[in-house]
Amino acid sequence: MDFSSKLLEQAVAEMSQLPGIGKRTALRLVLHLLKQPATQTQQLAEALLDLKANIKLCKNCHNISDTEICEICANPNRTRELVCVVEDIRDVMAIENTGQYRGLYHVLGGKISPMDGIGPSQLTIKSLIDKVKEGEVKEIIFALSSTLEGDTTNFYIFRQLEGIEIKTSTIARGISVGDELEYADEVTLGRSITNRIPFESSLKS
Amino acid sequence: MDFSSKLLEQAVAEMSQLPGIGKRTALRLVLHLLKQPATQTQQLAEALLDLKANIKLCKNCHNISDTEICEICANPNRTRELVCVVEDIRDVMAIENTGQYRGLYHVLGGKISPMDGIGPSQLTIKSLIDKVKEGEVKEIIFALSSTLEGDTTNFYIFRQLEGIEIKTSTIARGISVGDELEYADEVTLGRSITNRIPFESSLKS
Incomplete structure (x- = not known):
C-alpha cells in the first residue's frame, strides 16, 4: 500500500503485527483512532504499556x-x-x-x-x-x-x-448439552458412549 | 468477563473500543502482546501516539x-x-x-x-x-x-x-471487469447499459 504519510504507514505497520489484523484492518483501526479525541489513543497506549510493564504471573499457578x-x-x-x-x-x-x-x-x-x-x-x-x-x-x-x-x-x-x-x-468429552446427536462428530459421540456415567449422577448437575 | 487482573481488564477495555474488535478478540490481541518482547508493545504505543500528535491534514486537499x-x-x-x-x-x-x-x-x-x-x-x-x-x-x-x-x-x-x-x-458504475453478467445486480447492470460508451473508447484502456 502506498501511504501519503510515513507516520500513518508506521502506525499501520505496527498495528498489523497483531495476529489476525491485516494491513486493511489495521488502516481502518488507525483511521478510526485519528477521528477520535486524542485521549482515546493515549488511554490505549498507556493501558498497553502499563500492562506490559507491571503485569505479574502468580508465583503459585502462573496465571x-x-x-x-x-x-x-x-x-x-x-x-x-x-x-x-x-x-x-x-x-x-x-x-x-x-x-x-x-x-x-x-x-x-x-x-x-x-x-x-x-x-x-x-x-x-x-x-x-x-x-x-x-x-x-x-x-x-x-x-x-x-x-x-x-x-x-x-x-x-x-x-x-x-x-x-x-x-x-x-x-469429560461428549456431546454438548442441547446438541442433536445426528450432527455430532463420530469421535466425540464415540467417547461420550465409552465414558457414559450412571444416570443418577447426571441428575445432580 | 471476570479478569484476574485490573491491568489486563483495562487493556482489554481500551482495545475493544476499536471498531469491530470485541472483548474476546481484544483479549486475544492483548495476550499476544504479553507473549512478545516489550519492544513490540512500545513500538505500537509510540507509533499511535506519534501519529495522533504529529499528523497533519494537507491544507489544500485535507488528505x-x-x-x-x-x-x-x-x-x-x-x-x-x-x-x-x-x-x-x-x-x-x-x-x-x-x-x-x-x-x-x-x-x-x-x-x-x-x-x-x-x-x-x-x-x-x-x-x-x-x-x-x-x-x-x-x-x-x-x-x-x-x-x-x-x-x-x-x-x-x-x-x-x-x-x-x-x-x-x-x-462510471457498471459491471466489474471480468465479472459474469448473470451474477450482476440489476441496478448496476441497468446503469452500465444506460451509460454505455462508444466501442472504440473501450479499446483505449
Missing part, C-alpha cells in the same frame, strides 16, 4: 495477576487438593464462569508443539511437578484442548508424574 | 499528510484543473493504485449522514466550494461510494455549485 499470588490461589475457601492444568488465562476464565470448580489452577503458558518450537522447558511443567512432590495436591485434572498438542502435553506430564502417588483425571 | 501540503498537491506534474471528491484517504490510495488519474483530490472526511449526526459543516465542503470559486478548477469528479449517504453528499455539493460555471462528473 496473569496484579499481585504476587493471584486471587484464586489466595482464596482460603478453595481446596488446595485439586489442581486443574490449563493452557492460559482464557481457560481459567471459562472454567471460573461455570461456577462449578473450587480447586486451584496451574497455567502452563502453552502446549508442547515442536512445529512452533515450543518444548516442555518453555512451559511451567517443572513447577507443576515440584508442586505435586510437595504432597498437598491429591488430584491433577487435565483440561487442555483435545488436539494433538494438547494430548501430547497431557501425556508428557502424565509420564513425569510416574512414581508419584497422585490421582489424574481429564475433563 | 492525511506529514507535511503542510501533501505530496500529491505539491506535485507539479499533476493538473490542478481536475479535482476528485472522495471520502477519505483509503479512496485516494485506491484511485492512486490505478495509475490512471493525474488530477488532485479533495478529501471530505466523511459523508453527510444525519443518522450518525454528520452534517455538511463537519465535512470540508465549504473549502471545496471556496477552491472552485478561485477559478482554477475546471471539473469536479464525484467518487463517493454510491450509497444513500454518498448520493446525498454528491447532490448537496452539486447544489452548492449552482451558479458557478464548472463541469461536474461522477465515476
Whole structure:
C-alpha cells in the first residue's frame, strides 16, 4: 500500500503485527483512532504499556495477576487438593464462569508443539511437578484442548508424574448439552458412549 | 468477563473500543502482546501516539499528510484543473493504485449522514466550494461510494455549485471487469447499459 504519510504507514505497520489484523484492518483501526479525541489513543497506549510493564504471573499457578499470588490461589475457601492444568488465562476464565470448580489452577503458558518450537522447558511443567512432590495436591485434572498438542502435553506430564502417588483425571468429552446427536462428530459421540456415567449422577448437575 | 487482573481488564477495555474488535478478540490481541518482547508493545504505543500528535491534514486537499501540503498537491506534474471528491484517504490510495488519474483530490472526511449526526459543516465542503470559486478548477469528479449517504453528499455539493460555471462528473458504475453478467445486480447492470460508451473508447484502456 502506498501511504501519503510515513507516520500513518508506521502506525499501520505496527498495528498489523497483531495476529489476525491485516494491513486493511489495521488502516481502518488507525483511521478510526485519528477521528477520535486524542485521549482515546493515549488511554490505549498507556493501558498497553502499563500492562506490559507491571503485569505479574502468580508465583503459585502462573496465571496473569496484579499481585504476587493471584486471587484464586489466595482464596482460603478453595481446596488446595485439586489442581486443574490449563493452557492460559482464557481457560481459567471459562472454567471460573461455570461456577462449578473450587480447586486451584496451574497455567502452563502453552502446549508442547515442536512445529512452533515450543518444548516442555518453555512451559511451567517443572513447577507443576515440584508442586505435586510437595504432597498437598491429591488430584491433577487435565483440561487442555483435545488436539494433538494438547494430548501430547497431557501425556508428557502424565509420564513425569510416574512414581508419584497422585490421582489424574481429564475433563469429560461428549456431546454438548442441547446438541442433536445426528450432527455430532463420530469421535466425540464415540467417547461420550465409552465414558457414559450412571444416570443418577447426571441428575445432580 | 471476570479478569484476574485490573491491568489486563483495562487493556482489554481500551482495545475493544476499536471498531469491530470485541472483548474476546481484544483479549486475544492483548495476550499476544504479553507473549512478545516489550519492544513490540512500545513500538505500537509510540507509533499511535506519534501519529495522533504529529499528523497533519494537507491544507489544500485535507488528505492525511506529514507535511503542510501533501505530496500529491505539491506535485507539479499533476493538473490542478481536475479535482476528485472522495471520502477519505483509503479512496485516494485506491484511485492512486490505478495509475490512471493525474488530477488532485479533495478529501471530505466523511459523508453527510444525519443518522450518525454528520452534517455538511463537519465535512470540508465549504473549502471545496471556496477552491472552485478561485477559478482554477475546471471539473469536479464525484467518487463517493454510491450509497444513500454518498448520493446525498454528491447532490448537496452539486447544489452548492449552482451558479458557478464548472463541469461536474461522477465515476462510471457498471459491471466489474471480468465479472459474469448473470451474477450482476440489476441496478448496476441497468446503469452500465444506460451509460454505455462508444466501442472504440473501450479499446483505449
